[in-house]
Amino acid sequence: xxNKVLPITILLIAVLGNVAAYIIRNPLxxxxxxxxxxxxxxxxxxxxxxxxxxxxxxxxxxxxxxxSILLIFFNKKVFIAWIKFGILWTIVSLFLIFESPxxxxxxxxxxxxxxxxxxxxxxILISLIILITKSIKLKRAEGVHQI
Numbered sequence: 255x256x257n258k259v260l261p262i263t264i265l266l267i268a269v270l271g272n273v274a275a276y277i278i279r280n281p282l283x284x285x286x287x288x289x290x291x292x293x294x295x296x297x298x299x300x301x302x303x304x305x306x307x308x309x310x311x312x313x314x315x316x317x318x319x320x321x322s323i324l325l326i327f328f329n330k331k332v333f334i335a336w337i338k339f340g341i342l343w344t345i346v347s348l349f350l351i352f353e354s355p356x357x358x359x360x361x362x363x364x365x366x367x368x369x370x371x372x373x374x375x376x377x378i379l380i381s382l383i384i385l386i387t388k389s390i391k392l393k394r395a396e397g398v399h400q401i
Contacts (some may be wrong), residue, residue: 261325262331268322271315279308306356310370316373321381328385335388336381347373
C-alpha cells in the first residue's frame, strides 16, 4: 500500500491500548489508585472502576497489535475490506469482554480473560482469512485484466 497512514493508525491505536492496559494493570505505579490497602505485605489497589479490566484489555490489544502489523503488508483495497470487519469486531469484542464476569461462575465458567482470548484470537484468524482471500481475488482480477 502506497499510503500506509490507515494501517499505521490502527497500529498506534493498538499500541495505545497496550499502554492503557499496562497502566490499568499497575495502577499504584502510575498513581491512578484511589483506594490502596496492604495484602500479604504488598500494597494493592481495590478501585472498582479498574478491577478486572487491565488484563483482558491487554490480551485483546496484543491481538489487535498483531493484526495491525499484518495490515501494513497489504494494499489499500484489502485494508478497506478488512476495516469494515475490524471496526465492528472490535466494538462487539470489547462489549462482550466488559460485560462478561470478572471471575468464572456457574456452569459455563467463562470469565473476562477467556472472552478476551477467544475474541482476540478470532480477530487474528478471521483477519487472516479476509486478508488472504481478498488479496487472492484482487490478484486474479488483475491477472484477467492484464491478458
